[in-house]
Amino acid sequence: MALTIKTGLTYLPIWRDANQFLLAIEKVVKLFPKYHKYTLGSELRKNALKVCNLIHQAWQERTKQCHYLQQLKYCIYPNYLEI
Numbered sequence: 001m002a003l004t005i006k007t008g009l010t011y012l013p014i015w016r017d018a019n020q021f022l023l024a025i026e027k028v029v030k031l032f033p034k035y036h037k038y039t040l041g042s043e044l045r046k047n048a049l050k051v052c053n054l055i056h057q058a059w060q061e062r063t064k065q066c067h068y069l070q071q072l073k074y075c076i077y078p079n080y081l082e083i
Contacts, residue, residue: 009059018055022048050075 009015025048029041054075058068 009056012055012059015052015055015059018048018052022052047075 022045025044029037029044032041051072054068054072058065058072061068
């Protein structure tokens with residue numbers, strides 16, 4: 001039985017969850033009224049995309065991983081409060 005080693009960013013559970021979160025935000029924002037779509041919706045999109053970017057940077061630059069994870073913590077918490 002051969003073992004396959006999954007490598008890469010796409011196999012990280014946190015990356016998959018962040019992408020699912022981003023897609024969920026996109027679907028929900030489409031349902032917003034026009035005013036909220038461009039105010040609250042744009043901020044939610046920006047923060048969800050920032051989460052994905054920080055995960056990618058932490059994975060790519062492993063020497064600075066703690067720095068990016070700290071930023072990620074501060075980015076996720078306000079989203080949690082908004083939702």
